[in-house]
Amino acid sequence: MTTSTALLIADLVGVAVFAASGASAAVAKRLDLFGVVFVGFVAALGGGIFRDLVVDEVPPLAFADWRYATAAALTAAAVFWLHPQLARLRTTVLVLDAAGLALFTVTGTLKALDAHVPPFGACVIGMLSGIGGGLGRDLLTGEIPVVLRREIYAVAAFAGAVMVAVLHGAGQVGPLPLAVAAVLIFVLRLVALRRRWAVPVATLRPPRTGDPGAGPRW
Known part of the structure; x- marks a missing residue:
């Protein structure tokens, strides 16, 4: 299997799992068929559109290859019709989202490297490719985007992107090394969820009574 074929397959699988993730989130919000398919489409293709631009x-x-839009729409529609058989939608969304994050980060980083983007820039593009779909899904379903919360999300994507860049620099760009990088992202994301790993957040202290600096600042 050539690298381009492996990249296409990983891309389409990523589209399908992100579409399922977006559609599951939309079903949980009780959107109609169009809403479910639209959210699935944005979740599946938002990161890839950013990457290509x-x-x-x-x-x-x-938009150029009918297989991408078709895979996204059909997967989202299937989730809409089959959702009664999908138990524990929240868990399903999280697992599918982790898989989509892994696949899109790997393919996005590799595509940027193949376009002669320097390694650091390629890692940033790969990370944004991975988180773009989830960002669009959360915004459309009225949730605070996962990437802006304490959870290990973008950090996992960036770690995987760095691994892809290192493997690419060493000449290891076959399906197996790329699969290892994707598994790293997937496992890191799920373990972080399981163990509740989080990025530190700023601590806000209430102003003390009588503090001259506690009043409004103009």
């Missing part, structure tokens, strides 16, 4: 691939594959 940044590496100057116009039009993006989401």
Whole structure:
């Protein structure tokens, strides 16, 4: 299997799992069929559209290749019709989201490297490719985006992107090394959820009574 074929398969699998993640979140919010498919479409293709625009691939594959939009729409519609059989939707969304994050980060980083983007920039593009779909899904369903919360999300994506860049620099760009990088992101994300690992947040202290600096600042 060539690298381009492996990249296409990983891309389409990522589209399907992110579409399922977005559609599951939309079903949980009781959106109608159009809403479920639309959220699934945005979740599946938002990160890839950003990636393609940044590496100057116009039009993006989401619009140039019918397989991407079809995979997203069909997967989202399937989740809409089959959701009564999907137990514990929240767990399903989290697992699918972790899988989509892993696949899109790996393919986004590799595509940026193949477009001769320097390694650090390629890692940033890969990370944004991975988190873009989840960001769109959360905004459309009225949730605070996962990437802006304490959870290990973007950090997991960036770690995997760095691994892809290192493997690429060492000439290891076959399906197996890329799969290892994707598994790293997937496992790190799920373990972080399981063990409640979190990024530190700022601690806000209430102003003390009588503090001259506690009043309004103009």
